[in-house]
Amino acid sequence: xxxxxxxxxxxxxxxxxxxxxxxxxxxxxxxxxxxxxxxxxxxxxxxxxxxxxxxxxxxxxxxxxxxxxxxxxxxxxxxxxxxxxxxxxxxxxxxxxxxxxxxxxxxxxxxxxx
Amino acid sequence: xxxxxxxxxxxxxxxxxxxxxxxxxxxxxxxxxxxxxxxxxxxxxxxxxxxxxxxxxxxxxxxxxxxxxxxxxxxxxxxxxxxxxxxxxxxxxxxxxxxxxxxxxxxxxxxxx
Numbered sequence: 001x002x003x004x005x006x007x008x009x010x011x012x013x014x015x016x017x018x019x020x021x022x023x024x025x026x027x028x029x030x031x032x033x034x035x036x037x038x039x040x041x042x043x044x045x046x047x048x049x050x051x052x053x054x055x056x057x058x059x060x061x062x063x064x065x066x067x068x069x070x071x072x073x074x075x076x077x078x079x080x081x082x083x084x085x086x087x088x089x090x091x092x093x094x095x096x097x098x099x100x101x102x103x104x105x106x107x108x109x110x111x112x113x114x
Numbered sequence: 115x116x117x118x119x120x121x122x123x124x125x126x127x128x129x130x131x132x133x134x135x136x137x138x139x140x141x142x143x144x145x146x147x148x149x150x151x152x153x154x155x156x157x158x159x160x161x162x163x164x165x166x167x168x169x170x171x172x173x174x175x176x177x178x179x180x181x182x183x184x185x186x187x188x189x190x191x192x193x194x195x196x197x198x199x200x201x202x203x204x205x206x207x208x209x210x211x212x213x214x215x216x217x218x219x220x221x222x223x224x225x226x227x
Contacts, residue, residue, distance in 0.1 A: 004157070033213055042201060042217025043158060056214070091157050099207040100146065103215065105157030 002026075004106035006092050012112045013082055020078045021109045025094030032075050033103065034067055035091040036060065043091055049075060050097055082113045118202045123222040126196075132189040134221050136202030139183040146207050147178060148215070149187045151198040158201065158217075161187065165207075192225045199223075 005024040013019050025032045030051050035043040046065070047057045051072035061067075064082075069075040079086055089110050093103040119137040126132040138147065149161040162169055162176045164185070169176045175188040189196055199220040206212055 031213060040219075042199075042219055043215075044217070045214045048213055058214075093157070093213075095213060099212065100163060102148075102160035102163070103150075103158075103213060104160065107155070107157045 004092055004094055004104050006090075006106040006109050008109055009107065010110045010112075012114065015082055015084060015113055017082055018078065018080045019082060019111065020076055021090055021092075021111075023075045023077070023092030023106060025074070025092070026104055027073075029094035029096055029104070030072065031095045031097050031101075032069055033093040033095075034075070034077055035093065035105075037089040037091055037108070038087075043089075046077075079111075082111075084113045087111055087113045117216075118204055118218055120200070120202050120218060120221045122219070123224070126189075126192045126223060126225050128194060128225055128227050129191055132192040132196065132223055132225070134187040134189075134200050134202075134223065135184065136187070137184045138202070138204045141182050141204050144206055145204045147176065147182075147185050148203045148205060149174070149176065150201045150203065150215075150217075151196075152201070152220070153195075153198040161200075192223075194225050194227065197223060197225045 007022045033048040034046040037043040049069040064080045067077045089108040091108045093105040095101040095103045148163040150158040152158045164176045178185045201220040203215050
């Protein structure tokens with residue numbers, strides 16, 4: 001169990017650019033979640049996958065955001081035309097789909113939009 | 115999911131027990147109490163969860179009141195490495211809503227030497 005891995009750890013981009021983050025979940029886990037965390041706040045749910053199917057998206061996930069999980073393994077989160085308000089920590093988590101399976105979080109990608 | 119209320123911050127001396135309270139007065143019958151913590155610059159870490167019985171694992175104990183309206187997370191012998199933000203979350207155990215955790219602002223626990 002190598003844990004949930006996220007890449008990159010930090011990303012600085014200029015407003016209007018597109019960025020893509022990657023998450024590698026724990027290999028046996030079939031659920032994968034994306035959360036966003038701004039400074040001083042708790043994480044907020046964005047979306048989740050069960051295997052390759054994206055089952056739910058939060059209202060926080062605007063049309064500029066898209067997430068994929070091809071083949072039910074790693075996932076990517078893309079933000080198009082970044083805005084300064086997108087600056088945040090983007091956290092990925094994974095779990096089994098069974099009841100009460102705890103979420104295992106990665107250490108996040110910190111995005112700064114200048 | 116039911117809302118939780120936690121103190122903004124708490125202090126604890128190293129080696130002593132840290133008792134972190136959480137109020138969840140609107141918890142429903144099928145909702146569990148989960149505790150996660152977040153150490154600076156890391157992702158949240160699962161600690162423990164429970165429905166109505168007290169629970170203990172290698173990290174902590176969880177005491178849930180009989181009416182389930184509040185709970186206490188106990189770190190029996192706090193160390194400096196336990197300094198973190200502690201989140202109390204109420205959520206269903208399964209189904210489509212599981213994993214969509216609602217984090218509040220948590221309790222900042224500072225363990226002093």
